[in-house]
Amino acid sequence: MSRATPWLLVALCAPCAAWADWTVNLTQGVTDISREVYGLHMLIFWICVAIGVVVFGVMLWALIHHRKSRGAEAHNFHENVAVEITWTIIPFVILIAMAVPATATLVKMYDQSEAELDIQITGYQWKWRYQYLGEDIDFFSSLSTPQTQIGNEESKGEHYLLEVDNPLVIPTGKKVRFLVTANDVIHSWWVPDLAVKKDAIPGFINEIWTRVEEPGVFRGQCAELCGKDHGFMPIVVEAKSEADYQQWLAEMKQAKSSQAAAAEKTWTLAELMESGQQVYNRTCAACHGPDGGGLPGVFPALKNSPIALGDPAAHIDIVMNGKAGTAMQAFRDQLSAVELAAVVTYERNAFGNNTGDLINPADIAALKQ
Amino acid sequence: MTTQTYYVPTQSRWPILASIALFLMAFGAGNTINGLNAEQGGGIGVMLLLAGALAMGLILIGWFGNVIRESHEGLYSSQMDRSFRWGMSWFIFSEVMFFAAFFGTLFYIRTLAVPWLGGEGEKGVANMLWPGFTAEWPLMAPPDSETFPGPKGIIDPWHLPLINTILLISSSVTVTIAHKALKQGKRSAIVLWLAATILLGAGFLVFQAYEYVEAYHELGLTLHAGVYGATFFILTGFHGLHVTLGTLMLIIIWLRVMKGHFSAEKHFGFEAVSWYWHFVDVVWVGLFLFVYIL
Amino acid sequence: MSTLEQTAAAGELTEHHHGPASGIGRWLFTTNHKDIGTLYLWFSFIMFLTGGCMALMIRAELFQPGLQLIEPAFFNQMTTMHGLIMVFGAVMPAFVGLANWMVPMMVGAPDMALPRMNNWSFWILPFAFAMMISTLFMDGGAPNFGWTFYAPLSTTYAPPSVTFFIFAVHMMGISSIMGAINIIATILNLRAPGMTMMKLPLFVWTWLITAFLLIAVMPVLAGVVTMMLMDIHFGTSFFNAAGGGDPVLFQHVFWFFGHPEVYIMILPAFGIVSEIIPTFARKKLFGYASMVYATASIAFLSFIVWAHHMFTVGMPLVGEVFFMFSTMLIAVPTGVKVFNWIATMFRGSMTFETPMLFSLAFVVLFTIGGFSGLMLAIAPVDFQYHDTYFVVAHFHYVLVPGAIFAIMAATYYWIPKWTGRYYNETMGKVHFWLSFIGVNITFFPMHFIGLAGMPRRIPDYALQFADFNAVASVGAFIFGFSQLIFLYNVISCIRSGKKASSEVWEGSHGLEWTLPSPAPYHSFTEPPVVK
Ligand code: HEA
Ligand code: HEA
Ligand code: CUA
Ligand SMILES: [Cu+2]
Numbered sequence A: 001m002s003r004a005t006p007w008l009l010v011a012l013c014a015p016c017a018a019w020a021d022w023t024v025n026l027t028q029g030v031t032d033i034s035r036e037v038y039g040l041h042m043l044i045f046w047i048c049v050a051i052g053v054v055v056f057g058v059m060l061w062a063l064i065h066h067r068k069s070r071g072a073e074a075h076n077f078h079e080n081v082a083v084e085i086t087w088t089i090i091p092f093v094i095l096i097a098m099a100v101p102a103t104a105t106l107v108k109m110y111d112q113s114e115a116e117l118d119i120q121i122t123g124y125q126w127k128w129r130y131q132y133l134g135e136d137i138d139f140f141s142s143l144s145t146p147q148t149q150i151g152n153e154e155s156k157g158e159h160y161l162l163e164v165d166n167p168l169v170i171p172t173g174k175k176v177r178f179l180v181t182a183n184d185v186i187h188s189w190w191v192p193d194l195a196v197k198k199d200a201i202p203g204f205i206n207e208i209w210t211r212v213e214e215p216g217v218f219r220g221q222c223a224e225l226c227g228k229d230h231g232f233m234p235i236v237v238e239a240k241s242e243a244d245y246q247q248w249l250a251e252m253k254q255a256k257s258s259q260a261a262a263a264e265k266t267w268t269l270a271e272l273m274e275s276g277q278q279v280y281n282r283t284c285a286a287c288h289g290p291d292g293g294g295l296p297g298v299f300p301a302l303k304n305s306p307i308a309l310g311d312p313a314a315h316i317d318i319v320m321n322g323k324a325g326t327a328m329q330a331f332r333d334q335l336s337a338v339e340l341a342a343v344v345t346y347e348r349n350a351f352g353n354n355t356g357d358l359i360n361p362a363d364i365a366a367l368k369q
Numbered sequence B: 001m002t003t004q005t006y007y008v009p010t011q012s013r014w015p016i017l018a019s020i021a022l023f024l025m026a027f028g029a030g031n032t033i034n035g036l037n038a039e040q041g042g043g044i045g046v047m048l049l050l051a052g053a054l055a056m057g058l059i060l061i062g063w064f065g066n067v068i069r070e071s072h073e074g075l076y077s078s079q080m081d082r083s084f085r086w087g088m089s090w091f092i093f094s095e096v097m098f099f100a101a102f103f104g105t106l107f108y109i110r111t112l113a114v115p116w117l118g119g120e121g122e123k124g125v126a127n128m129l130w131p132g133f134t135a136e137w138p139l140m141a142p143p144d145s146e147t148f149p150g151p152k153g154i155i156d157p158w159h160l161p162l163i164n165t166i167l168l169i170s171s172s173v174t175v176t177i178a179h180k181a182l183k184q185g186k187r188s189a190i191v192l193w194l195a196a197t198i199l200l201g202a203g204f205l206v207f208q209a210y211e212y213v214e215a216y217h218e219l220g221l222t223l224h225a226g227v228y229g230a231t232f233f234i235l236t237g238f239h240g241l242h243v244t245l246g247t248l249m250l251i252i253i254w255l256r257v258m259k260g261h262f263s264a265e266k267h268f269g270f271e272a273v274s275w276y277w278h279f280v281d282v283v284w285v286g287l288f289l290f291v292y293i294l
Numbered sequence C: 001m002s003t004l005e006q007t008a009a010a011g012e013l014t015e016h017h018h019g020p021a022s023g024i025g026r027w028l029f030t031t032n033h034k035d036i037g038t039l040y041l042w043f044s045f046i047m048f049l050t051g052g053c054m055a056l057m058i059r060a061e062l063f064q065p066g067l068q069l070i071e072p073a074f075f076n077q078m079t080t081m082h083g084l085i086m087v088f089g090a091v092m093p094a095f096v097g098l099a100n101w102m103v104p105m106m107v108g109a110p111d112m113a114l115p116r117m118n119n120w121s122f123w124i125l126p127f128a129f130a131m132m133i134s135t136l137f138m139d140g141g142a143p144n145f146g147w148t149f150y151a152p153l154s155t156t157y158a159p160p161s162v163t164f165f166i167f168a169v170h171m172m173g174i175s176s177i178m179g180a181i182n183i184i185a186t187i188l189n190l191r192a193p194g195m196t197m198m199k200l201p202l203f204v205w206t207w208l209i210t211a212f213l214l215i216a217v218m219p220v221l222a223g224v225v226t227m228m229l230m231d232i233h234f235g236t237s238f239f240n241a242a243g244g245g246d247p248v249l250f251q252h253v254f255w256f257f258g259h260p261e262v263y264i265m266i267l268p269a270f271g272i273v274s275e276i277i278p279t280f281a282r283k284k285l286f287g288y289a290s291m292v293y294a295t296a297s298i299a300f301l302s303f304i305v306w307a308h309h310m311f312t313v314g315m316p317l318v319g320e321v322f323f324m325f326s327t328m329l330i331a332v333p334t335g336v337k338v339f340n341w342i343a344t345m346f347r348g349s350m351t352f353e354t355p356m357l358f359s360l361a362f363v364v365l366f367t368i369g370g371f372s373g374l375m376l377a378i379a380p381v382d383f384q385y386h387d388t389y390f391v392v393a394h395f396h397y398v399l400v401p402g403a404i405f406a407i408m409a410a411t412y413y414w415i416p417k418w419t420g421r422y423y424n425e426t427m428g429k430v431h432f433w434l435s436f437i438g439v440n441i442t443f444f445p446m447h448f449i450g451l452a453g454m455p456r457r458i459p460d461y462a463l464q465f466a467d468f469n470a471v472a473s474v475g476a477f478i479f480g481f482s483q484l485i486f487l488y489n490v491i492s493c494i495r496s497g498k499k500a501s502s503e504v505w506e507g508s509h510g511l512e513w514t515l516p517s518p519a520p521y522h523s524f525t526e527p528p529v530v531k
Helices: A004-019 A032-065 A081-109 A242-262 A269-288 A312-321 A337-349 A361-368 B014-037 B044-072 B078-117 B124-129 B160-183 B187-219 B227-258 B268-293 C004-016 C024-029 C033-061 C072-107 C115-137 C162-189 C202-233 C247-264 C267-281 C288-302 C306-313 C317-329 C331-345 C354-377 C379-385 C389-419 C425-452 C463-496
Strands: A117-124 A127-132 A137-141 A168-171 A176-182 A187-191 A196-200 A206-210 A216-222 A234-240
Touching: A032 A081, A032 C331, A032 C354, A032 C379, A081 C317, A081 C331, A081 C379, A117 A168, A117 A187, A117 A196, A137 A242, A168 A242, A176 A187, A176 A196, A176 B124, A187 A234, A196 A206, A196 C306, A196 C379, A234 A242, A242 A337, A269 A337, A312 A337, A312 A361, A337 A361, B014 B044, B014 C024, B014 C115, B014 C162, B014 C202, B078 B124, B078 B227, B078 B268, B078 C162, B078 C202, B078 C247, B160 B187, B160 B227, B160 B268, B187 B227, B227 B268, B227 C202, C024 C033, C033 C072, C033 C115, C033 C389, C033 C463, C072 C115, C072 C162, C072 C202, C072 C247, C072 C267, C072 C389, C115 C162, C162 C202, C202 C247, C202 C267, C202 C288, C247 C267, C247 C288, C247 C306, C267 C288, C267 C331, C267 C354, C267 C389, C288 C331, C306 C317, C306 C379, C317 C331, C317 C354, C317 C379, C331 C354, C354 C379, C354 C389, C354 C425, C389 C425, C389 C463, C425 C463
Parallel strands: A117 A176, A168 A234
Antiparallel strands: A117 A127, A127 A137, A176 A206, A187 A196, A187 A216, A216 A234
16 A cells, blocks of 8 residues: 555646646755755655665565465464564664764754854744844844735735845855844744754844855745744845945945934825835734734724824834733834834824824934934 | 452542533633733632632542442452552652652753853853843842842741741651551541641641741742742742642541541551652652752 | 452442443443543544544645635634644543553453543543633634744733633643543553463553553643743743743743653554554564563653754754754664564465554554654754644654554444444445545645745745645545544444454454453453463
8 A cells, every 4th residue: 555655646746747846855955054954864865765665565565465365374473582683773773874974964053163244133023133243234024925915816926925025135155143032932043045944032042054155045934833924924035245245235224324314304194194004014914903903802903092092102102112021012123213103193093093193203213212 | 469349339420520610610710810910800700710619629528428438338349449559659640740840940940041041051142132141049130120020038948948847847757657556556646646747737838828928028039030939939839739738638537537437457548648748748858959958 | 347258249239230321321420431431432533523624724724825714813723723632632532532441351350440530531521622612712812822832922922812721731631640540550450360461462551651651741731831821920930031931941841741742642553553463464463572662662762852842942962962862762662663563464364454454554654754753853954844844744644644543443443342333344445545545645745845845834835835735635625524434434333233243353362352242331340360
């Protein structure tokens, strides 16, 4: 019967194969470590196949030849110490043969020394934050696939669910060390091509490193159940050559200063409402719902919420500082002053919360100091 | 193996009633606790919890009453007695594992988690997230001292805890003497030594209650005081609960002795309770060592 | 006090000579190991269908990329409840039910050692699961943090229903511990004269060791959920770094329970298969003694491998290496078992009735699951496999064609003894083939999607995983619906099957086959003598 399985699968998969390219094996990846891991994977796989062939082969032989309908008579042996010891020792030896290279690879992975760039990665529900230590670069990265594609109203793009607004950018040829942690629950930062998967534990830091030789874009996903949108927090890593990387750094710093300028200008209610809606849908709707309805018992509704209708200061406070011990995170660092002002204004005037309040970005910028 | 016929009781109402009572307790406790959190007060949850607990108490009295009656009618063979013994031994083993979980927690936190947070050991980078935090045990200033204000002081092991250690260890001795007396059939001695055991147990509880009050009101050592308080209370708390149960069981046994229930040969009920008591005692020694002294 | 002889006789007269009571009272108040076994088995089957329906909901949502049927929040609840119900509601009670039915008969006992407690162990379960399933209707929904409920997702960030989940787990724990105590006491104390330990049937041996595992680890589970409760409601910080605790501590304590738990779900299956294969090979089990030692070694090792579920949490290197090696070691005793089964078939005289078919499929497919387990044990490679569908494939191979197939084999094997009637063999074979094919279509492609990089516990996925997901979903429905054949076969067997002899199978050996079929309400009122 073990024979039947592969054939059945082939038969079943044949039609599927026609309409899409599909992978059935681990990626080799793009780093020395990832290739080593792939090699280990294949080694263990083939050892298991070989053992399987022997074991199932003997079994199949017995199933065919020692059946009653063929007139087989039952023999009467039921013990043989020598045989039993042999088949205890042989697997043991095979295991040692596997353990040696595995340990060697593991030791390499754990060698954090001589890193040339440190990036702190923090998992948030449901986005990643990348802080380049010593570079004053700090940004959030979240899913950019539109909701319409997820809801099947629009056809799905090539990188459906594996695309983000701000990818992590690293230089090629350098040993980059990641300091992985989390803000709320446990996440796990996983990029298969780098063979890097590390859990992000709130309050603790895990170290892991990589060195990518060639430029490229590598995609991964959060790999630890972290709540409702666990399936929607992808990771995109862009490896750039040293020159491109430096240019990117400069652009990032540039963008930051122009952001600060925007807070100075005066905004109308309509402008704030418009950008507020964008921010809301991108950042808040995951929990509080696109219509402000929340999720009863877990995420409060903002529609008719006493906070959204009450004192603006309290509203601003909870959005900026979050509420410790709940899923409501602090958005102080995640959003710019304009975005914060816009989203609070939006919440106070959308979903039928017609307070008419306008929150001034400049005030928020002052609070942010 | 004996060839005596093994007594299989007929149908019994107790188990299903006990299941219902347990359900009421669990469901009631769930409602009560969730109510506390939502600051709406217990309401129906508390009622269910109390009703369930009361029912459970009555059921246990009825159930054990049944067992005692059967034992008196002489329905139990020595093989049956061994079943009870196996049952009790494995139950105590399960209790050991329950405490092992908490002791394991304590060791992990002391030797790994707190030092890591404080910047020591292989995962010391974690200290980046908690600038200014240094590892120490007892943990007086948790990493986030605003949310978890550490205790102001800790319990001095050489006062109340030492007294309690002496109380419990002597209670183990007295219960053993009572057991000896039982084997020799000296009823009045049993009653006396059991009474002493009960008093020692009760004394322990009084001191522990006092210690808790002191911890909360003077030392700021609370459940909320960070992980030192958490491990302290979960270990001593569950131990205290077991002492309470053990004392109740001793009282029941004491009453039964006075009613003349046990004979020099057959007194499994007595032995079960004394085993349990010794177990509670051993756990305390572990606590005294690892929670208070070290 | 009267002498023992007399009382035994009195007990005999008043208590022993009665059959089952009639009406619902028979089931509510029973102290009879067979009645309780039956209750456990039916309960487990209902839970299997419930958990199975949840699995079908998961598979239906995953049939295509995009969100079609259920919301992500509900999807997580389904995954969690599916895992919990299958593990605690389907597999464990099924094994306890089989133990209740068979252990007393196999050791030559009149009943379980503590019959009233036995009833209690069972009746706690329906209440516990009623409470757990009721969380689906509470505000904020059911537990949504996976069956492994890692803190702080299950503490600070959990829906309010988590409190009821915790108490339900406590109730299940109480039930399992009492059940296990009962089984141990029965095996150690109620064996018939001459039934020495090394003559015990393997099913009894494996259960003895399983019961030991249960008593050792269920209290640890109780401990960890208690700490959760304290963290959620009473301000402690066991799993919160801000107070000096550690979320990873939760995982250590959980897996100290969790890994032995997975062997709790497989050791009795080993026992079942070790009963069935000799019967249909008409040959004594090869290497009885080494089977016993292998089981004991697996149990011992199961306590020191727990952190192989946590290779990616960032343990220090020594920890990683230690847990990798100890985990790999388990392949040795497990291999001994597989080799012994094959040696038992070798040079036998085999026939292929339904129980044998299920057992053979068990040997092959469990071994495949074991191989993928071994691959997962290689820590540096597990960094790639962890929390992908490769893991899902691994554990369904050991659990579905492992544990579940063994339970079905056991049902087909012993049902003539239970009911006095044969099931319909043709229907049994159809059930087997559909299940066998369905299970492979469902779970084999999961290896591929896992390796290709699909994380587990996600309601929607990238396009390159689409094809195999569709295949798996089709398989799940085939497998699921073929279980209705099983249900039908069992019911028609009870009602109108062909009468069975007491020996039932041509090659059967053991005390249970010396009793008439159906087995009398009280098994061995006089202990048999085993030579
Ligand atoms: C019945 C249940 C069961 C059983 C028996 C097993 C058996 C094994 N399991 Fe599995 N496992 C689970 C249930 C089970 N597992 C579950 C439920 C999970 C996921 C939990 C979750 O996260 O939700 C899991 C997850 C899991 C992981 C974590 C993966 C991850 O999350 O990253 C690992 C890692 O080491 C692992 C390893 C093993 C090993 C080495 C065995 C070994 O016991 C297998 C031994 C058997 C063989 C190897 C085959 C036969 C042997 C031979 C023929 C001899 C010769 C062979 C060799 C020398 C190779 N399992
Ligand atoms: C013994 C345990 C067991 C069993 C038997 C199964 C059986 C099945 N499981 Fe699974 N499963 C787990 C234990 C088990 N599972 C665990 C522990 C997890 C991890 C959970 C977690 O991540 O936390 C998991 C997770 C899991 C996932 C991953 C979910 C995710 O990561 O999001 C999937 C996905 O396909 C899946 C599928 C299935 C399927 C298709 C079956 C099939 O075998 C089911 C067969 C179907 C039926 C039996 C239905 C029968 C019903 C009918 C035909 C309708 C008739 C109805 C009535 C009469 C009322 N399971
Ligand atoms: Cu973040 Cu899953
Ligand atoms: Cu495991």
